[in-house]
Amino acid sequence: MGDVECVHWYAVYVRSRHEKKVHQLFLEKELTSFLPLLETMRQWSDRKKKVYEPLFRGYVFVNIAMRRDHIRVLDTDGVIKFIGIGKKPSVIGCRDIEWLKTLVRESDSIHQTVDALPPGQLVRVLAGPFKDFEGVVLKGGRESRLVVFFDSIMQGVEISIFPELLVPIARRSTESSDVL
The missing domain is CATH 3.30.70.940 (NusG, N-terminal domain)
Structure with a gap:
């Protein structure tokens, strides 16, 4: 062996x-x-x-x-x-599992809404418990929400977050999941 x-x-x-x-x-x-x-x-x-x-x-x-x-x-x-x-x-990916654990751990503290980012915009979270999450803005305006999508299981989770914690990012030409 x-x-x-x-x-x-x-x-x-x-x-x-x-x-x-x-x-x-x-x-x-x-x-x-x-x-x-x-x-x-x-x-x-x-x-x-x-x-x-x-x-x-x-x-x-x-x-x-x-x-x-x-x-x-x-x-x-x-x-x-x-x-x-x-x-x-x-x-x-281990990163996806850690993100899911963070989502569960922080689920009761997610109350703020995303503002001033257009629907479909790919963003990264800069700080807080969701730091380094990447997702897509689902809805624009005061009722907008961020969706974190897990490609490996084809499922997404919708969260609300302060807009100042988000930064727009460019879409990657080839998506890859981190496997640690």
Whole structure:
């Protein structure tokens, strides 16, 4: 066994409403797993309650050596498949995982709106908990929002932020995701 396989993050697609169960099963199998959850208030007819819901419905992230661990992942109750192109699972960059962790950690403090940047403008965040995030301005004017798009899973997250924390950037000719 001379070659040691690299460990990478992958997204796994799971059955509807099985995200928390799959995440727990991965942990029980001693696999490194990440399930980004956001706290929300749910209203029932008789009460309000804080609940944690997945940031991306149907997705759980796992950090594995693909050749060694892929069968253990796929044999987990509730797992449907790895997310990827064709039959090749997409590697999720460590930077994207860290950004998702920041989004979850800072979700309750995101209240400000983007102003004075045109829709479609690619921007980078200069400071604060979202420093170095890159995204696209979704809407212009006082109600504008920044979308951080994760190419590897084809999902985006909409955030609000002070406009003075943003700087326009040029689109790159070739997009690449960071794999650390």
